Amino acid sequence: MVLKFPHFIHGGDYNPEQWLDRPDILARDIELMKEAHVNSVSVGIFAWSHLEPEEGVFQLDWLEEIIDRLYANGIYTVLATPSGARPLWMAHRYPEVLRMSRNLTRNRPGVRHNHCYTSPLYREKVRLIDTALAERFGHHPGVLVWHLSNELGGQCFCPLCQEAFRGWLKDRYGSLDALNKAWWTDFWSHRYSDWSEIEAPVPSGETSCHGLNLDWNRFVTHQTVDFARWERDTVKAAAPDLPVTTNHGESYESINYFKYKDVVDIVSWDSYPLWGRDPDEREIGQNTAFAHDVIRSIKRQPFMLMESAPSATNWQEVSRLRQPGIHMLASMQAVAHGACSVQYFQWRKSRGASEKFHGAVVDHYGGSDTRVFQEVKAVGERLEKLDALLDGCPRPKAAILYDWENGWAMNDAAGPRNLGMHYLETVMAHHKAFWKLGVSTDVIDMECGLDGYRLVVAPMAYLLRAGIADKLRRFCEDGGIVLGTYWTGIVDETDLCFLGGTPGDGLGQLFGLRSEEIDGLYDGQYNLLRPLDGFLPREEYRLTELCELCKCSTAQPLALYGRDFYEGMPALTRNAFGKGTAYYLAARGEQALLDDLTALLCREAGIEPDLDADLPDGVSAIRREGSVTAVFLQNYLPEEVTVSLRRPYRDFESGEEVGSQLTLKPFEVRILEER
Ligand code: GLA
Numbered sequence: 001m002v003l004k005f006p007h008f009i010h011g012g013d014y015n016p017e018q019w020l021d022r023p024d025i026l027a028r029d030i031e032l033m034k035e036a037h038v039n040s041v042s043v044g045i046f047a048w049s050h051l052e053p054e055e056g057v058f059q060l061d062w063l064e065e066i067i068d069r070l071y072a073n074g075i076y077t078v079l080a081t082p083s084g085a086r087p088l089w090m091a092h093r094y095p096e097v098l099r100m101s102r103n104l105t106r107n108r109p110g111v112r113h114n115h116c117y118t119s120p121l122y123r124e125k126v127r128l129i130d131t132a133l134a135e136r137f138g139h140h141p142g143v144l145v146w147h148l149s150n151e152l153g154g155q156c157f158c159p160l161c162q163e164a165f166r167g168w169l170k171d172r173y174g175s176l177d178a179l180n181k182a183w184w185t186d187f188w189s190h191r192y193s194d195w196s197e198i199e200a201p202v203p204s205g206e207t208s209c210h211g212l213n214l215d216w217n218r219f220v221t222h223q224t225v226d227f228a229r230w231e232r233d234t235v236k237a238a239a240p241d242l243p244v245t246t247n248h249g250e251s252y253e254s255i256n257y258f259k260y261k262d263v264v265d266i267v268s269w270d271s272y273p274l275w276g277r278d279p280d281e282r283e284i285g286q287n288t289a290f291a292h293d294v295i296r297s298i299k300r301q302p303f304m305l306m307e308s309a310p311s312a313t314n315w316q317e318v319s320r321l322r323q324p325g326i327h328m329l330a331s332m333q334a335v336a337h338g339a340c341s342v343q344y345f346q347w348r349k350s351r352g353a354s355e356k357f358h359g360a361v362v363d364h365y366g367g368s369d370t371r372v373f374q375e376v377k378a379v380g381e382r383l384e385k386l387d388a389l390l391d392g393c394p395r396p397k398a399a400i401l402y403d404w405e406n407g408w409a410m411n412d413a414a415g416p417r418n419l420g421m422h423y424l425e426t427v428m429a430h431h432k433a434f435w436k437l438g439v440s441t442d443v444i445d446m447e448c449g450l451d452g453y454r455l456v457v458a459p460m461a462y463l464l465r466a467g468i469a470d471k472l473r474r475f476c477e478d479g480g481i482v483l484g485t486y487w488t489g490i491v492d493e494t495d496l497c498f499l500g501g502t503p504g505d506g507l508g509q510l511f512g513l514r515s516e517e518i519d520g521l522y523d524g525q526y527n528l529l530r531p532l533d534g535f536l537p538r539e540e541y542r543l544t545e546l547c548e549l550c551k552c553s554t555a556q557p558l559a560l561y562g563r564d565f566y567e568g569m570p571a572l573t574r575n576a577f578g579k580g581t582a583y584y585l586a587a588r589g590e591q592a593l594l595d596d597l598t599a600l601l602c603r604e605a606g607i608e609p610d611l612d613a614d615l616p617d618g619v620s621a622i623r624r625e626g627s628v629t630a631v632f633l634q635n636y637l638p639e640e641v642t643v644s645l646r647r648p649y650r651d652f653e654s655g656e657e658v659g660s661q662l663t664l665k666p667f668e669v670r671i672l673e674e675r
């Protein structure tokens with residue numbers, strides 16, 4: 001446990017600076033927080049113009065008063081650095097702190113999350129304010145963790161960033177010759193003869209060089225993470241013992257979150273599922289489960305749910321209210337997946353500006369006798385009773401490979417299907433198969449180790465980096481089970497195609513086959529996968545989008561294509577490799593295929609579901625293992641469902657035995673312990 005408060009954290013973003021002229025409201029906040037069982041609030045996010053109203057003039061007394069008062073009332077502070085938005089004086093005086101967009105124009109002062117991560121001047125301003133905060137509050141007993149900036153992301157195309165990009169490339173490639181080779185710049189006569197000719201990819205300039213595009217994306221992550229590291233080093237210089245986090249958004253595009261692994265002490269994220277979009281919540285529940293699993297897998301440790309909406313947001317297409325019970329369901333889902341906190345955006349609704357209608361614990365009415373407040377309070381009360389589970393976390397035996405850089409490269413390549421390769425969707429479909437089975441999974445990237453797993457599913461591992469081919473081979477040799485799919489091992493880490501057959505880098509031996517061609521299908525077109533010898537329960541499964549034509553060397557076909565000129569060619573294969581087995585799925589399969597195949601692979605790997613039960617579709621089970629191990633059973637359906645348990649369990653909260661038929665109310669969450 002990295003936090004000094006050994007309990008589940010319950011609270012949210014709090015902006016007292018918006019209410020400094022209303023001491024009555026600030027006093028009322030404390031009363032309401034206690035009533036809502038809030039034990040921590042996040043303060044200082046976007047408060048820079050109050051902390052440094054004039055250049056070099058720091059005013060921290062108001063903040064000290066707030067932190068002291070909170071602490072005196074038993075409420076801890078998650079202390080933010082204010083770098084997510086700048087005071088206007090700074091942006092006007094020093095335009096270099098502002099971001100330049102893709103069309104190479106400089107943003108105007110205003111909004112937020114739009115600063116240049118490279119600007120030495122911005123970094124210096126951040127260093128000064130962060131140091132002032134750290135010296136004043138870094139040893140305060142009521143301060144729990146640093147919240148660095150806010151949702152770091154986006155790209156800046158200013159000259160400083162472009163120069164930093166060239167410096168980064170020099171470190172990476174050493175010589176221009178090496179860079180020209182890696183980027184295959186003889187194509188269309190794009191050979192660089194001087195470092196200064198390298199420019200970021202922008203719509204009006206170079207976009208056809210995939211190596212450049214990929215490296216630019218890598219650089220953007222590098223620079224963003226480096227900015228976070230700069231802030232971390234700054235606050236740690238004054239207060240080395242206070243742990244650090246930074247809150248991620250739910251984005252699988254811009255920043256590779258796995259690169260934060262060694263920068264933060266604890267990973268945190270902001271979750272805003274589209275609850276209420278569908279007739280039931282199983283789809284949204286599964287998407288959110290995936291996101292929690294990605295976040296937990298970054299460090300394979302418990303994480304913080306830094307923000308979530310206690311009711312509707314105001315930026316989704318439609319601001320649906322949460323059905324009664326959804327707030328509890330969403331909060332407990334985070335805990336099930338390894339969260340040590342349930343925090344909100346926001347504690348109190350602001351009175352003006354762009355988030356004045358965003359859901360909050362306390363709305364403009366100001367009282368606690370509201371539905372939302374009471375549901376928040378119920379979560380706070382429940383969390384207080386879960387202390388014994390705090391040191392737990394899911395410890396999956398199965399992992400799914402999802403790699404940001406692979407996604408960037410695959411989506412950039414003009415290839416077999418410009419209508420959409422659907423990498424993320426495919427990874428999520430594999431994850432869904434595990435979720436439906438009630439088997440916990442990590443979601444790891446290619447830099448992660450594979451130790452502790454028995455089954456690794458690696459869909460569409462197009463770009464191979466970080467020694468992943470070796471890791472998969474060794475994992476399988478030692479007895480692990482691997483499932484690979486079509487469009488694997490196509491390019492190396494600089495995005496150059498492997499010569500001599502794919503999957504490349506030795507994966508052809510692992511899977512015992514060579515992929516010779518890949519057929520891209522239009523939407524609506526399909527093929528069939530026909531299992532041999534009843535290998536899978538159904539007689540046929542639908543295949544869409546991408547079908548690979550493979551020649552087996554040592555692999556044995558388990559299913560064949562049922563249509564088109566490649567009817568009868570292998571669509572699913574198995575290859576014995578060392579002590580393990582490597583499966584290869586040659587085409588994109590419907591969910592039922594992934595479900596059936598995953599169940600079979602889990603059985604072969606000896607991985608049991610987290611709960612010994614028949615899980616109806618829409619009910620999930622996730623085990624948190626720790627000094628006390630418990631399974632969170634959650635109903636994502638708006639109706640009652642009955643779960644048949646095959647083993648005796650007791651309710652962790654009531655201590656009562658549950659029978660073999662357990663009925664869950666709509667959206668109900670039960671926490672079960674093995675007897
Ligand atoms: C993000 C931000 C918050 C707030 C919420 C609104 O997560 O971090 O400051 O804007 O969105 O949902």
Ligand code: ZN
Pocket residue numbers: 099100116117118119156157158159160161162
């Ligand atoms: Zn810049």
